[in-house]
Amino acid sequence: RRGDDGTALDRLAGAITYAARLIAGATRRTGLREVYSPSSSTRGLRKLDSWVERALLEKDESLSTATAVAAEAIRQDLPPLFAEVVGRVLLRIGRLPRDMPDAGDVAYVPRAGHHMPLPPWLPPSRILGGFYVLRPIGTGGGGSVFVARRAEERHEETAETFALKVPAYNGAAAHTLSEEEFLRLFREEAGALLTLPAHKNLAGFVTFDAGAKPKPILVMELVQGPTLERLLDKRAMSMPLALSILDGLAAGLEAMHAAGIGHLDVKPSNVILRYPDDVGAPARGSTPSPTPVLVDFGLAGRKVRPGCGSPYYGAPEVWDTAAFGDRTDPRATDVYAFSCLAYEMLTGKTLFSGDALPVLIAAHLTHQDGPESLQWLRRHRQAQGLAEILSLGLRRDPRKRLTLSEVRISLAELGRKRLASLSWPLRN
Numbered sequence: 487r488r489g490d491d492g493t494a495l496d497r498l499a500g501a502i503t504y505a506a507r508l509i510a511g512a513t514r515r516t517g518l519r520e521v522y523s524p525s526s527s528t529r530g531l532r533k534l535d536s537w538v539e540r541a542l543l544e545k546d547e548s549l550s551t552a553t554a555v556a557a558e559a560i561r562q563d564l565p566p567l568f569a570e571v572v573g574r575v576l577l578r579i580g581r582l583p584r585d586m587p588d589a590g591d592v593a594y595v596p597r598a599g600h601h602m603p604l605p606p607w608l609p610p611s612r613i614l615g616g617f618y619v620l621r622p623i624g625t626g627g628g629g630s631v632f633v634a635r636r637a638e639e640r641h642e643e644t645a646e647t648f649a650l651k652v653p654a655y656n657g658a659a660a661h662t663l664s665e666e667e668f669l670r671l672f673r674e675e676a677g678a679l680l681t682l683p684a685h686k687n688l689a690g691f692v693t694f695d696a697g698a699k700p701k702p703i704l705v706m707e708l709v710q711g712p713t714l715e716r717l718l719d720k721r722a723m724s725m726p727l728a729l730s731i732l733d734g735l736a737a738g739l740e741a742m743h744a745a746g747i748g749h750l751d752v753k754p755s756n757v758i759l760r761y762p763d764d765v766g767a768p769a770r771g772s773t774p775s776p777t778p779v780l781v782d783f784g785l786a787g788r789k790v791r792p793g794c795g796s797p798y799y800g801a802p803e804v805w806d807t808a809a810f811g812d813r814t815d816p817r818a819t820d821v822y823a824f825s826c827l828a829y830e831m832l833t834g835k836t837l838f839s840g841d842a843l844p845v846l847i848a849a850h851l852t853h854q855d856g857p858e859s860l861q862w863l864r865r866h867r868q869a870q871g872l873a874e875i876l877s878l879g880l881r882r883d884p885r886k887r888l889t890l891s892e893v894r895i896s897l898a899e900l901g902r903k904r905l906a907s908l909s910w911p912l913r914n
Contacts, residue, residue, distance in 0.1 A: 495535040502531070502572070504602065506563055531556050536720050538579065553579055605630060607700050613637050615698030617650050617705060628751065628784045628794075629654040633708060648692055649708045651784045652701045662792045662807075672702055675787030679704075681745045687738030689758075689781040709779045711761060714831075715754035721834060725910045727775060728831045729901040731759070734778040735827075736894035739820055742786070743890050748816025750785040750794045750804075752823035754830070757781070790814045797846040798836050799823040802882050805847045810884065818884035821893060825879030828897065829860070832872070834911030856880045862914040869912055871900050 534556040538549065557573035564572065602622045604612075612619040618640035623631040632650045639645035655668050663671065676694035684690060690707035714731065717723060735757060742749055749756075759776035785794040795804040801822035803810035829837040837859055840846040849857060856877035863873035875896045881887045888896075 495531050495538070498572070498575075499531040500602070502560065502564065505568065509565065509568075531559075534576070534579075549579060553577055609700070614650065614652070614701070615695035615703045615705075617648065617703065619650065620647065623649065628782070631782070634705070647708050649689070649706045649781070651704045651706065651782065653704065653784050669696055669702060671787075671789070671791070672696055675789070676702075676704055678745075678747055678788055679783055679786060682747065683741060683745070685738055685741040686777055687734045687779055688741060689779055689783070691783065704784055706781065706783060709758040709760060709781055711758045711776065711779075713755050714757035714759060714778065717759060718754055718830065718834065721911075723831070723834070723910050725832070725908050726906050728910060729897070729906060730775050731757070731778045732828055732831055733894065733898055733901075735780060736824065736890060736897070738778070738780045739824065739890050740894065743817040743820070746788055746817075747786055748788070748790070748820045749780060749783065750787065750790065750816055750819055751782060751796060752780070752820055752827060753796045753799045754827065788816060790816050790819050795819065795823060797843055798830075798838055799826045800847075800850060801884065802851050803884055805850055814884050817890065818887045821879045821887045821890050822884070824890065824893065825876045828879075828893075829863075829876055832869075832905070832910075832912050833863075837876075853880075853882070855882060863912070866912065866914075868904060868908055869900075870904070871896075872905070872912075875900065 534549075534552045538552075553576045557569075557576050560572050560576075561569040563569075604619070604622065605625075608614075608619060614634075616637050617634040618637045620633045620635060620640075623633060625631075628651075630652045632652075634648050634650040635642070635645050653672055655665055673694075673696035676696065679691045679694070682688065682691055689709050692705040692707065694702070694704045696702045735752075739749060739752070758779045758781050760779050761776045762774055785791070790803055790807065790810075792807050793804065795801065799822075801819045803814045803819060807814075826837045838846055838849045838857060839859075840849060856873070857880075860873050860877060860880075863869060863876070866872070875888075875893060878888045879893050
């Protein structure tokens with residue numbers, strides 16, 4: 487069963503990642519030769535998680551191969567005794583009952599967030615700008631995100647919770663801006679979010695506090711549901727569902743663009759799928775369809791900043807702001823990222839690929855109005871027109887790209903005429 491913090495295997499992957507980092511640090515400090523990392527085990531567990539969900543949906547009981555692969559991956563990443571314990575637990579998965587026992591028979595499983603370490607800069611009171619931090623959600627290059635309540639309601643279990651983001655002053659920002667400039671820009675861009683209208687495809691903006699100590703904060707609605715990234719990983723997709731999610735996401739971006747604001751970090755992990763009445767993700771092919779909600783506005787604003795965006799979806803101007811100038815319209819940057827995401831949602835694979843960040847960045851900077859991976863779509867008889875729409879959203883020159891509204895209208899029309907009746911994913 488999926489909770490707010492994912493499935494049991496998601497939580498196990500998080501625990502292994504945390505343990506592997508602790509072990510790696512300890513081995514480095516003691517001068518031992520083995521240094522463990524969680525890369526293989528995380529991939530193995532995600533694959534096993536997908537197999538488990540598929541087994542539940544399709545009544546397929548053959549999980550032995552997937553559990554063996556995951557156990558072997560863990561043996562590569564953890565010391566033998568740790569790996570042996572985890573491996574024995576995984577082997578029991580295939581013997582578990584399919585149906586959930588009654589609530590009275592289920593042991594309480596602590597939320598993963600309770601075991602993730604709080605950052606050392608967080609005050610002992612856990613209060614930031616009038617909000618009490620309950621637990622971490624995650625940390626990335628753009629900053630840290632926490633579940634929080636209003637400070638005066640911190641002891642009320644039924645009080646509303648929020649997503650509180652603390653932007654990170656590091657990476658590209660630290661190379662190009664002083665900390666004072668960074669905070670000023672944060673204040674300006676967060677203030678611009680106050681002009682955004684309420685929209686079902688956008689997480690609600692609550693407040694920001696550029697003067698919060700020890701770090702500024704941005705507070706948003708806490709949206710419950712699985713991410714689009716997870717749905718793609720599970721391959722639990724159909725063509726009508728993919729088109730519906732893309733249209734909803736485009737509608738949310740249109741509302742932002744009408745206010746002159748770009749999201750600047752459009753990617754699958756920043757899209758939450760909200761199902762009616764919190765029923766969770768239904769089985770493949772069932773209804774109702776979820777509402778896609780764009781979250782994480784930590785990079786949103788009216789200016790393109792160095793390094794905003796993500797490696798698979800970042801436009802050329804994100805990686806080389808000097809070449810494109812500082813007046814690039816951030817809405818054009820969103821169109822580029824949305825076009826990358828549209829390709830991924832319809833084909834099941836990323837538009838750009840590479841084993842290292844420099845390779846990905848070079849691919850964005852050197853292509854001419856669409857990478858080579860678009861070419862097979864031009865020859866696809868049943869999806870004629872899709873490559874043209876995407877290439878017009880992927881122009882290297884941001885001034886020559888379609889607007890988000892133009893991409894949305896073109897995709898919707900093509901979807902009605904051709905795409906909706908095709909099998910997912912589109913194949914070469």
